[in-house]
Amino acid sequence: xxxxxxxxxxxxxxxxxxxxxxxxxxxxxxxxxxxxxxxxxxxxxxxxxxxxxxxxxxxxxxxxxxxxxxxxxxxxxxxxxxxxxxxxxxxxxxxxxxxxxxxxxxxxxxxxx
Amino acid sequence: xxxxxxxxxxxxxxxxxxxxxxxxxxxxxxxxxxxxxxxxxxxxxxxxxxxxxxxxxxxxxxxxxxxxxxxxxxxxxxxxxxxxxxxxxxxxxxxxxxxxxxxxxxxxxxx
Numbered sequence: 001x002x003x004x005x006x007x008x009x010x011x012x013x014x015x016x017x018x019x020x021x022x023x024x025x026x027x028x029x030x031x032x033x034x035x036x037x038x039x040x041x042x043x044x045x046x047x048x049x050x051x052x053x054x055x056x057x058x059x060x061x062x063x064x065x066x067x068x069x070x071x072x073x074x075x076x077x078x079x080x081x082x083x084x085x086x087x088x089x090x091x092x093x094x095x096x097x098x099x100x101x102x103x104x105x106x107x108x109x110x111x112x113x
Numbered sequence: 114x115x116x117x118x119x120x121x122x123x124x125x126x127x128x129x130x131x132x133x134x135x136x137x138x139x140x141x142x143x144x145x146x147x148x149x150x151x152x153x154x155x156x157x158x159x160x161x162x163x164x165x166x167x168x169x170x171x172x173x174x175x176x177x178x179x180x181x182x183x184x185x186x187x188x189x190x191x192x193x194x195x196x197x198x199x200x201x202x203x204x205x206x207x208x209x210x211x212x213x214x215x216x217x218x219x220x221x222x223x224x
Contacts, residue, residue, distance in 0.1 A: 031210050042201060042214040043156065050210055090155055094212075099144050099163070099205055102212055104155040 003027070004105035006091050012111045013081050021076040021108045023091030029103070030096035032074040034066060037088045037107075049074060050096060078110075086112045117204055117215040125221045132192050134218035136185040136202035143207050145178055145185045150217075151198040159187075192222045 004025045013019040023032065031050050035043035047056045049068045063085070065077040078085055091105040117138050126132050136145065144163045148156040160169055162178035162185060169176045175188045185202055202215040 033212075040219070042217050044214075045211060048210060055210075092156075094210065096210060099161070101146070101158040101161070102148075102156075102203075104157070107155050 004091060004093055004103050006089075006105035006108050008108060009106060010109050010111070012113060013078075014113050015083065016080045019078050019081055019110070021078075021089050021091075021110070023074045023076070023105055024072050025091075025093045025103075026072070027093055027103060028071060029093035030071075031094045032068060033090075033092040033094070033102070034064075034074070034076050035090040035092065036085075037090055043090055046076070081110070081112045083112050086110055117202060117213055119200075119202060119215040119218050121218055122216065123219050123221075125223060126192050128194060128222050128224050129191050132189045132196070132220055134187050134200050134202075134220075136187075136215050138183045138204065141182050142185075142204045143182075144205060145182075146203040146205075146212075147176060147185075147187055148201045148203055149198050150201065154198075156201060189220075192220070194222050194224055196220060197222050 007022050033048040034046045036046055037043040045057055046060045046064055047066050063079050067075045088107045088109050090107045092102045094102045119136050146161045147159040149159055150156045160176050165182050166180045167178040173190045177186045187200055189196055199217045199219045201217045204213050
């Protein structure tokens with residue numbers, strides 16, 4: 001089945017130790033999104049790609065970077081995780097017309113020690 | 114910027130009771146989507162409304178889009194324990210590929 005896959009599902013890192021989260025999709029969608037979701041809050045958009053065109057949200061910290069080497073894969077790099085970065089990180093895709101369904105991956109729960 | 118507020122923030126109901134969540138925007142929306150997120154899960158698409166005054170039904174769920182396209186509602190008839198989760202309304206920002214999430218309503222159903 002076509003889907004959005006995130007690895008790992010759970011990630012434990014140390015304060016300040018770089019971490020990379022990955023997302024892959026078999027839907028061949030143009031747009032890929034990274035969201036951060038903290039407990040009892042709505043998902044917060046960090047950035048998105050339309051193909052290779054990168055779009056950063058104004059309030060996304062510089063500590064967060066992203067790479068999209070090809071249509072199928074997108075990575076979230078946290079260069080120096082702080083305790084406040086512990087959250088669920090959700091990857092999503094969409095075809096790119098702006099009015100269609102977003103498909104979410106299962107998420108990666110990040111714990112920072 | 115565009116903001117989408119939902120009320121209530123939390124709702125506890127007895128199984129079998131009805132439930133409604135409301136979504137309000139400060140600006141006119143081109144469309145509105147509804148997603149459900151189970152505890153520990155990820156958002157799952159439920160439905161999209163596009164037309165002014167549109168009403169759609171999915172079994173026990175009824176979705177409405179306001180005439181002015183600034184508000185929307187989700188009504189669940191006779192809630193079941195499987196309805197537990199957080200319901201988000203989501204809109205798209207005109208001219209972009211960004212989705213704006215509402216603040217969400219967390220539903221708990223007591224058996």
